[in-house]
Structures are given as C-alpha cells and as structure tokens.
Amino acid sequence: FEDGNVVHVDGSIDPIRDIETINLELVFSDLEILERRIAKTGKMAKADKSLQKEVDVLQKLKEALEQGISARAVEFDTPEEKAFVDSLTLLTAKPVLYAANVAEDDLADDGASNEFVGRVREYAAKEGSEVFVLCAKIEEEISDLDEADKKEFLADLGVDGSGLDRLIAASYKLLGLISYLTAGPQESRAWTITKGTKAPQAAGKIHSDFERGFIRAEVVAYDDLMRLGSYNAAKEQGLVRSEGKEYVVKDGDVVLFRFNV
Known part of the structure; x- marks a missing residue:
C-alpha cells in the first residue's frame, strides 16, 4: 500500500519485483545443491547405469532453475521422480x-x-x-x-x-491439512491430519493401538455440538453418527474412537 511514512528499500512498491528478488536468491541456493549432486551422481552413474535416471531428473531441474522457474512448477513423469525430487529438499520445491x-x-x-x-x-x-x-x-x-x-x-x-x-x-x-477433535473429562484436543485420511489412520494419530484395534468412530460435527451444548444432546437429536473403517474424517469432526486390542 502507498504511505508516505513507509519507505520501501527499493524506493517504490512493486510486490512482483520483491517476490522475484527473493525467488532468485532461493534459485541460486538450489542451483548450488543441484550442481554438486549432478557432479557426484554423474560419476556414480558411469559404474551404475540405473542412476542415469536420477541424473536426468537433476539436469531437468537445473535447466528449469536456470530459466528462473521454481522446482515446484516443474512437472515430472512418474511418482518415483516426484519422490526423488522431494528427497532433495530444494527451497524452490516447497509450497509457498x-x-x-x-x-x-x-x-x-x-x-x-x-x-x-x-x-x-x-x-x-x-x-x-x-x-x-x-x-x-x-x-x-x-x-x-x-x-x-x-x-x-x-x-x-x-x-x-x-x-x-x-x-x-x-x-x-x-498443505492439504485438516483438524479433528477429541473431547473428554480431562481435556479437549485438536489433531492435525492430511485431508482424505480414513478413520483408523486418524485414530492412529493418537496412538497406534487405536488404529490396530479400531472398531468404529462415533462422530459429531463441531458446529452441531456447540449449538446443542453437549454430546448427549447431540446424540438425542440423532447427530452422532457411527462410522466404520472407510469413513473419511472431515475438518471439524469431534470423534470418539472405539477400539479393542
């Protein structure tokens, strides 16, 4: 925003210029990593031809970065290539x-x-x-x-x-994350999981025994619980659902897991 009392280091307001300045610094950092990795993997590939695929991916990334394209904008042909790129922990590959x-x-x-x-x-x-x-x-x-x-x-x-x-x-x-909640006499707590996680795996976030011995999940929406004031009131209104192993946990679910080990 324009404000005579706020002085920009470059003398004018241009957010795209500022973004590209920062991105350029990150690109230079990533290029150093890639150049070292290409030199090392390239030597090893002479003896182990299976490593040539890694060299090809590294070269593809290097060429993109030299054109000012962030690693996160580069498309790859297979999940294996994408997993390899993720393992490099490049700064320009991270979500922004x-x-x-x-x-x-x-x-x-x-x-x-x-x-x-x-x-x-x-x-x-x-x-x-x-x-x-x-x-x-x-x-x-x-x-x-x-x-x-x-x-x-x-x-x-x-x-x-x-x-x-x-x-x-x-x-x-x-980041594709959501939170579900658990509530009891001693504490109420939010648990962060990846969107699309099924009930047993969400239970495993609390303890591995919950996932291993999962029976069912009793679920009520947070808004319904707050509106009615108690778990029992929500249950009387038929708003507490019993869900099985295929249930995909939703953001804001309040869950009671039933399990047996």
Missing part, C-alpha cells in the same frame, strides 16, 4: 504462501480493491500458491487485547478473524 500486508481500509474486502494484492494473486495462481491478506498495524493493535475486545474490534472493521487466524487457515489449505 504469500502474505500481503495492506492498509487498514483494504482489509474489509480482503484486498479485492487493492491493485497490488491483485498482482500477487495472479502471480500465485500461476504456480499454485496461496495468498492471504493482513494489516500488520491492526495485528499490532489487537495483540494485547483480550478475546472479547479483539472480536469487537475486528467486527467494527468488517473482519471476521485476525491475520494470524487467516494465516493458519491458509497454511492448512496449502
């Missing part, structure tokens, strides 16, 4: 989340009327990245408020959550 710091007036419409945010969203869409909008000034102001005052402050601005809340939501979406 762009945080757009806007002025207070741009926050209510999530930066829709801000041309700079529009450019970042266009750029991010081309590489499958995520963008979220926040106002650093507001985040500073609400950091010392209690939860009730914070909600009232944000509501007055027409915003339904803090920048931190949106950062968490955007990060989960980018």
Whole structure:
C-alpha cells in the first residue's frame, strides 16, 4: 500500500519485483545443491547405469532453475521422480504462501480493491500458491487485547478473524491439512491430519493401538455440538453418527474412537 511514512528499500512498491528478488536468491541456493549432486551422481552413474535416471531428473531441474522457474512448477513423469525430487529438499520445491500486508481500509474486502494484492494473486495462481491478506498495524493493535475486545474490534472493521487466524487457515489449505477433535473429562484436543485420511489412520494419530484395534468412530460435527451444548444432546437429536473403517474424517469432526486390542 502507498504511505508516505513507509519507505520501501527499493524506493517504490512493486510486490512482483520483491517476490522475484527473493525467488532468485532461493534459485541460486538450489542451483548450488543441484550442481554438486549432478557432479557426484554423474560419476556414480558411469559404474551404475540405473542412476542415469536420477541424473536426468537433476539436469531437468537445473535447466528449469536456470530459466528462473521454481522446482515446484516443474512437472515430472512418474511418482518415483516426484519422490526423488522431494528427497532433495530444494527451497524452490516447497509450497509457498504469500502474505500481503495492506492498509487498514483494504482489509474489509480482503484486498479485492487493492491493485497490488491483485498482482500477487495472479502471480500465485500461476504456480499454485496461496495468498492471504493482513494489516500488520491492526495485528499490532489487537495483540494485547483480550478475546472479547479483539472480536469487537475486528467486527467494527468488517473482519471476521485476525491475520494470524487467516494465516493458519491458509497454511492448512496449502498443505492439504485438516483438524479433528477429541473431547473428554480431562481435556479437549485438536489433531492435525492430511485431508482424505480414513478413520483408523486418524485414530492412529493418537496412538497406534487405536488404529490396530479400531472398531468404529462415533462422530459429531463441531458446529452441531456447540449449538446443542453437549454430546448427549447431540446424540438425542440423532447427530452422532457411527462410522466404520472407510469413513473419511472431515475438518471439524469431534470423534470418539472405539477400539479393542
């Protein structure tokens, strides 16, 4: 955003230039890794021809990076090639989340009327990245408020959550993660799993015995549970479901696992 009191290191506001400057530094770092790996694997491939496939993938990545293309934007023919690339832990292969710091007036419409945010969203869409909008000034102001005052402050601005809340939501979406919950007399807890995880594997997140001896999952949606006030009330309304081994756990499920080992 334009503000005479905020001086940009390059003298002007251009988020795409800033992104590409950072990306270039990451590309240089990855190229160093690839050049060393190509030299080492290339020598070994002379004695072991099966390694030539790895050399070919490394060369493909190197050529892309030399053209300024991030590793995450390079397509590969097989899952094995993709797994090999993941094992390299290249910086430009990692998923990216762009945080757009806007002025207070741009926050209510999530930066829709801000041309700079529009450019970042266009750029991010081309590489499958995520963008979220926040106002650093507001985040500073609400950091010392209690939860009730914070909600009232944000509501007055027409915003339904803090920048931190949106950062968490955007990060989960980018990484393909969801949370389910467990609740009992001693504690309530959220468990993070990959989207698409079935009930037994979700249970295994708590303890391997839960997965090994899985019988069923008793599930109620978080919103239903909060609306009715108790598990028993939700059960009386028929909102607690009994799910088996093929059930795919959903974001916000409150789950009681039945198991026997």
